[in-house]
Amino acid sequence: MDYVIEIENLKKTFEDKEILKGINLHLPREENLAVCGKSGIGKTVLIKCMVGLMQPDSGKINVLGKDMMNPSLKDLEFIRRKIGFVFQGSALYDSMSVRENLSFTLKRSTFSGSKTAIAERVEEVLESVGLVDAIDKMPAELSGGMKKRVGLARTLIKSPEIILYDEPTTGLDPATSMEINEMILDVRKSNKVTSVIITHDMNCVRMTSDRMLIIHDGLIYTEGTFEQLKSSDDPWISSFFNKKEE
Amino acid sequence: MNEVSKFRHTYNWLPESVVDLFIEVGELTRFTGRFFKELFRPPFEFNEFLYQSYIVGAKSLGLIGLTGFILGLVMTLQSRPVLIEFGAEAWLPGMVSVSIVTEIGPVITALICAGKIASQFGAVLGSMRVTEQIDAMEVSGVNPINYLVVTRVLATTLMVPLLVLYADAIALAGSYMAVNIHGNISATLFIFDVFDVLHFSDFLPAVVKTVFFGFMIGIIGCYKGYFAGYGTEGVGKAANTAVVSASLAVFLIDLIAVQVTHIIY
């Protein structure tokens, strides 16, 4: 099978505290994988290891055929062009307008195009997230949902093969969460991307994921489809679902 | 257990603060190394550099100018009685100009810049770190050191010397005013007196050391912000420690500069 991400026995320690104790994960192309777990369990650490924002202590991590344990600068550049990362707090550059936020990467990446080509591409992507009107606004003027969408647009603008979502619906009202979920599905449909969605919002998992896994105590506790896990007999797993659905 | 903990455990007789200091100095040195590596790696973010220069230079001019003016005025007024006691009132412009150009101007300007600019860098980069903007930049394939740090450090390195020159000039203007409060001296004679005692051996080292002041203010501010801890506390701490460390660095450089100047001249 064609895996875009392969992780074996991944370990990561912070200041004497072992966060990841041996994660094994295989992600096939064009799959939406939801990663669940309690807060602070190391989900974000896991996806940050995937793009080289963090260095794992030991194990094996392979993204799009590149070894990410000690990546060369060239590999890192390649990976970062292919992987989009939607941050929990959107992480928009707050000193720049929405337009500048989106064109920032394009101007500096290998995207070859004139100024007008860049401007066109920015508008095109903003249209796809329905925010053309906000093009000259500053991030501080945007609502949480709008920020998320701009963040997603900023990721989409470089047409990534993999998108990593870090808690895409956290802190949003249900209606906006719904919009974001639909957008994640839209993106997969139109761009044929593979996604890893970190969340503890079960609605999000249900709507967007093909498969989900739950991390507990630094290890993958269980994995399966949403339906499979929801009907699990394990009291801890079902408590997880019930709690989240409340 | 990671390596730092192992080190702490092995050398547990070393005070915690000393180990922290070593870590800090080591990290700062590595960060400086990264700065120089990125400095020569394209692309050069010229627009951002200009913007930072604007922030550091033009935007700080008012503050620097005001302090410089007051400094020149007060120094002259305070030196005057002492010089009169020695019957050397004619030396007033010369003495004040030498102390302003060689020491007071550079150091005071650098300290104000440490307060204004290093704290700003610490706060801005710290909050960018905390809100994952630096991560976002890195993931998007733009080197944050190149974009955020190189531009800022270059801006301070080049703008602080200019600010010092402004401060010197304005302080001398203040001094001229102070001299004229009591006596009456023509601007021509004042300028003559000032430049009569100033030599290249005073002027050039003073300018050169301000380049280092600017560099250290920039690099420390950026370092503290770049490696800010998470949370709003991390941002505050980054801004605060940036000011403290940068001010300290200014004095350390001054200490070295004075000796180096003596060796060279």
Next chain:
Amino acid sequence: MKMNRIKSIKLGLFVSIGILILILGIYTIGLRQSIFGTSLMVRGIFTDVKGLQVGSNVRFAGIDIGAVSNITIINDTSILVNFMLDKDVQKFIRKDSKAVITVTGLLGNKVVNIMPGSLNSEIIEEGDILPTDQGIEISDILRELEKSSRNTSAITRNIIDITEKINRGEGMFGQVFTDTIFSQNLGRISVNTAELTDNFATITDQIINERGLIGHLLSDTSLVKEFHQVSDNLTIASENLVNIVEKIKQGEGIFGKAFTDTSFLQNIIFSSANTKDATKTLAEITNQIKEGKGFINKLLMDSTFSDSISTTLENLNRGIIELQEASDAVERSWLIRLFSGSKKKERKMRKQ
């Protein structure tokens, strides 16, 4: 964040003015040191540059006209100093203008002073070597001062030695000052001498001024003449007397009768003979005096001689007074007192 036009203008203004200040600063300082602008290079060889530095001013008639541009050691006694001078002053400096290193103010910088040369000498040219002169420096003055103070200290040491010896009673002065009887005698002698010389002085004074008996007697020439007449008269008188006596012998007149007694006559004859002898010697003396012979004459008649004696005596007198004063001063001086004090202490210590 984007740079907009206004920000660019502000930044541009800021940088331009800043660089202008830098250039002005460098240029103004440079102007003072004559690094820029047209200049003339001349040289001078000194044996000692006394702390002159590159950049030190060069002055001509008190005006800064350039700066020292280079100092190189040629060998152990000659140091080559290059000056960059303002081209405008070239015409005022002659080939025999001397370069002297001097100090501005008491603690000021070293400067090179170029002295005006002679008018018939040629005007200096690029690269010329000016004659030099070692100027006076504070340190030289101080060195002289140190030398003399060292001498002074040697002298005072000698004085201490001497006074020490005096105190210990060594040598003539020691005896003079320490032997109380001797010094008492000396004191008395000196008092007597003083009186004596005083008297002498007044006597000679009077003699010189022809006052007093001896003065009159011995210095008045008319008196001598009278003396002479007296003696002449005396001989006439005695001749007359002889005549009278003859007449008396023949028994003529009252006296003849009165003096026919032979014993009386015999006495008369004897005394007149004595008188004759006496007057003869008197006449001899006065003759001698008149002719300017003999010691007494010199003593009493020669005014220069008596003058010199009187000044001698006066000098002697003054000398003795001065000696007295000097000995008083020495006794009173703190140095001796200090020393004699410590001597006393020492003695006390020994007694204990």
